[in-house]
Amino acid sequence: MRTEDDTGVMASVTFGLEDFITRQGGKSAEILRHAGLEPRLYEQPNRVISLKRYCGVLLTAERTLDDEYFGLRFGAQASPEGLGIVGYHAMNAPNLWGAVQSLQRYFNVLQQRSKLRAFSVGDACLLDYQVPDSAIPGHRHDAELTMGLLVGLFRQGMGQDWSPLAVHFRHMASGSGHPHREMLGCDVRFGQAHDGILFRKDTFEQTMADARPMLHRITGATLDELLQSVPQAHGFSGHVRQKIIERLSGGDISLEAITRDMNVSLRSFQRKLAYENQSFKSILDDVRREQALQYLKFENLSVSDIAYRLGYSEISAFTRAFVRWEAMAPSAWRAQYGLYTSL
Numbered sequence: 001m002r003t004e005d006d007t008g009v010m011a012s013v014t015f016g017l018e019d020f021i022t023r024q025g026g027k028s029a030e031i032l033r034h035a036g037l038e039p040r041l042y043e044q045p046n047r048v049i050s051l052k053r054y055c056g057v058l059l060t061a062e063r064t065l066d067d068e069y070f071g072l073r074f075g076a077q078a079s080p081e082g083l084g085i086v087g088y089h090a091m092n093a094p095n096l097w098g099a100v101q102s103l104q105r106y107f108n109v110l111q112q113r114s115k116l117r118a119f120s121v122g123d124a125c126l127l128d129y130q131v132p133d134s135a136i137p138g139h140r141h142d143a144e145l146t147m148g149l150l151v152g153l154f155r156q157g158m159g160q161d162w163s164p165l166a167v168h169f170r171h172m173a174s175g176s177g178h179p180h181r182e183m184l185g186c187d188v189r190f191g192q193a194h195d196g197i198l199f200r201k202d203t204f205e206q207t208m209a210d211a212r213p214m215l216h217r218i219t220g221a222t223l224d225e226l227l228q229s230v231p232q233a234h235g236f237s238g239h240v241r242q243k244i245i246e247r248l249s250g251g252d253i254s255l256e257a258i259t260r261d262m263n264v265s266l267r268s269f270q271r272k273l274a275y276e277n278q279s280f281k282s283i284l285d286d287v288r289r290e291q292a293l294q295y296l297k298f299e300n301l302s303v304s305d306i307a308y309r310l311g312y313s314e315i316s317a318f319t320r321a322f323v324r325w326e327a328m329a330p331s332a333w334r335a336q337y338g339l340y341t342s343l
Helices: 017-023 027-036 052-067 069-079 080-091 096-110 139-158 179-184 213-228 233-245 255-262 266-276 280-295 305-308 315-326 330-336
Strands: 009-010 047-049 115-121 124-130 165-168 185-189 197-202
Touching: 009 052, 009 096, 009 330, 017 027, 017 052, 017 069, 017 330, 027 052, 027 280, 047 052, 052 069, 069 139, 069 179, 069 330, 080 139, 080 213, 080 266, 096 115, 096 124, 096 139, 096 213, 124 139, 139 197, 139 305, 179 185, 233 255, 233 266, 233 280, 266 280, 280 305, 305 315, 305 330
Parallel strands: 165 185
Antiparallel strands: 009 047, 115 124, 124 197, 165 197
16 A cells, blocks of 8 residues: 555556566565565556555565665666656657657656756756655665666667766765666766766757657647646645745745745745755746646747746746747747647
8 A cells, every 4th residue: 555645656667577576586476565565566557556665676676686786787678668658658759859858747647756857967968867765765776777767768769879978876886796887888977966867968859769749649648637636746845836836927936925925934945945855946947847838738828928927027038948948939839739829
C-alpha cells in the first residue's frame, strides 16, 4: 500500500526488472516482496506504486546480489518502455529538443513530486533531475537508474552512436570499479550540484528516428489529462504555489505580497523554501510556464491576454520567458499545433 504522503511512481518503471534480477542470479519475487511490492506490476503500467518501495527493491537487490552498481546496471540496459507513456511521448517528438521538452512537461506524471528541468550552461544545456531526498532511500541508486533510463531513451531515438556531453551526479564516486563511463557511453562527473544530462545545444535540431507525429499528439493529449490528476507539491512550497496561482491574472505576485498573504516573515519564507530545495523564483517560473501552455490552447486568448493573466506588464517580457522555456515564441508554439494566434 501507499500512504497519502508517499511519493508515487508509475509501475511501468518495473518493466524488465524481474528478468534482470533473475539473470543476475537473484530471486526476483523474494526481493520485490521484501521491499513491499508484488511481482508482475509491469502488467499494470499506469498503476501508481510507492517510490520508496521501488527504491527499496534496488537496495535489497544490491545487498542480495552483492552488486553496488545494481541501479546503474539495470538503468543502462533497460528499455525506454520503463518510462511508460511519458517515454513513448518523448520518443515520438520531432527532434531532440522536442523530446527534452516532453520530459520536462510530463515527468511528474510518471513520478510524482519530481521534475526534469532544462537550463543553459554556456553553450550546453543541462537536463536536471530533481526529487526530494526524503522521498527515497538510497539516492545514489535512484539517480544512476534514472540517468541510465534517460540516456537509453535518447540513444534509441537518436541512434546507438549518440551520446551526451556528460552525465552529472551529486553523489561522490563509490567503490573501486566506476563502470559508469563504459555503461553510459560518455564523460561522468561526480560531486556536482545536480543530477543530470549535459547536451550540446547544436544537437537539439537533430530528428528522432522513427518518430510518429500522430502518436506524439495522441500521447500528449492523454498526458495533459493525467497531469490534471497529479497531486500538487506537498509542504510549504505547495502552499506557495497555490498562493501564486490565486494571485495571477492582474494580482500582485511579488515576493512581499505572497509572504504577507501567508503571514510569514521574508527570512522564514526563504528558509522554509530552501529546506525543500525550492526558491520563490523557480516556483513562480514553473507556475507561469504551466499556465502559459494551457492558455495557448485556447485560440480566443491573444498573446497579450495571456501575458496579462500571467502577471507580465509587457508582451515582450512574456515572449522572452516563453522562448527561454520552449525555445520558440508563443505564436510559433501555436503554429506547430495548427492553432490560430493573435497579439
